[in-house]
Amino acid sequence: MTLKSIRYESGKLEILDQLLLPSQSQYIEVKGVEDGWRAIHKMHVRGAPAIAIVGCLSLAVEIQPEVFTDKKTLRQEVEGKLNYLVSARPTAVNMKLAADELISLVNALDKDETVSAEQMKLKFLSAIETMLDKDIIDNRAIGDAGAKAILSHCPKDSMVRILTHCNTGSLATAGYGTALGVIRSLHSLKRLEHVYCTETRPYNQGARLTAYELVHDKIPATLVCDSMVSALMRARNITAVVVGADRVATNGDTANKIGTYQIAVVAKHHGVLFYVAAPFTSIDFSIPSGEHILIEERPEHEMSHVADHRIAATGISCWNPAFDVTPASLITGIITEKGVFGPGELMQHHKNSSDFLHS
Ligand SMILES: CSC[C@@H](O)[C@@H](O)C(=O)COP(=O)(O)O
Structure with a gap:
């Protein structure tokens, strides 16, 4: 039996399919935002914090291989996709708050002239990746x-x-x-x-x-x-x-x-x-x-x-x-x-x- 609902390493995201539990432990790959939206909407992944983390990581795996030559394109792409992910399920607020925070981050990075498009992408990805560790630390403190x-x-x-x-x-x-x-x-x-x-x-x-x-x-x-x-x-x-x-x-x-x-x-x-x-x-x-x-x-x-x-x-x-x-x-x-x-x-x-x- 496994209890790890989210498996992530740079560029690859898999979730434990919660529609199949407890009879089967099967991971499905989330290749991008469309898959992420569907996994949340259909409840392959559920629970307010997991929804936000999987939503944001689905965007991370999507943009990871992309090359951005200008910051405006990156900002517009992530803003549109984050808002789309928020629409997958309306009640839990975690995805919406994460989207707001990440949109503020890309806006600030876009305005910062010392940051290139590639650096902006890396900083954005690293902000998403920290969500996994932070959630576990917070949960232990809550416990x-x-x-x-x-x-x-x-x-x-x-x-x-x-x-x-x-x-x-x-x-x-x-x-x-x-x-x-x-x-x-x-x-x-x-x-x-x-x-x-x-x-x-x-x-x-x-x-x-x-x-x-x-x-x-x-x-x-x-x-x-x-x-x-x-x-x-x-x-x-x-x-x-x-x-x-x-x-x-x-x-x-x-x-x-x-x-x-x-x-x-x-x-x-x-x-x-x-x-x-x-x-x-x-x-x-x-x-x-x-x-x-x-x-x-x-x-x-x-x-x-x-x-x-x-x-x-x-x-x-x-x-x-x-x-x-x-x-x-x-x-x-x-x-x-x-x-x-x-x-x-x-x-x-x-x-x-x-x-x-x-x-
Ligand atoms: C730490 S999960 C907290 C809540 O999200 C949980 O109690 C809950 O209501 C989950 O609902 P679900 O519809 O399964 O996503």
Whole structure:
């Protein structure tokens, strides 16, 4: 079994085909932006950080062999292609933020007269290549901060029971994972008694992918149906819920996999801690609240069928939003690589770091 979702070396990109997991581990080559867009749209690769990294790397492999004699052509090409990649899936903000950052970089390099077209290309490629390492470093910091935050609520040396939803692990990121990274950190501290993962209907990221990662790492784990969460909280004394995020708004409202919102409501009812684990690349400070998040609706087929087998009555229509928004008021804390924030503290942190940058 392999857990490396993205294999990259200069000029060559391969992704583990997540449509085939867990029965087959097969890599597919992404030769350029068209392949990258399709892999994201069709969910051969998924998970907010992995989408951004694969999107940007697909552009890197495309432009790597190209020779640019003028900087304007390079700038226009990468700008157009990055905007195209952003359109592959609308809810996760990571690809959009990465595109904005890379477009600012090429604009600055274009204006810098000391930089040639070839140097501009190399600097652009190196900015993309650093995303892989940075994501893993950030995930480890998230894992450690999240484990510490959860354990701060528990008696010394006691064991914890965690519930998670969707897949936020090595398959959804460059490695280690966000919410699953917190679970990995608790496990390495020997403080994790058990983890429960939901199936995550309709696409079954929990049953197919999270379960696969937990079995791989030999983490004590049990799979539950999405509809069992209330019963689980009553019966199994869950310490905390930890989930990932596709987009966190400035006020802490969080878009994540469909079903997250109802788990948060149930957690509130049972007095269970509810944490969101996400890197700053998932925080969208351009929107004040979750009302501004566009929710992707996926094809009916993903709901009416399991693999290619139809399970829903023929003729019934399906509503298939891929994400929902959990209000900040239901969230205990947002675990990031820079520490754990109360949902209302994100704005202040952002303001302080912008003040620092501009002082
Ligand atoms: C670290 S991944 C965080 C989120 O992207 C994850 O929880 C999620 O909702 C993934 O949705 P998906 O539709 O599988 O891309």
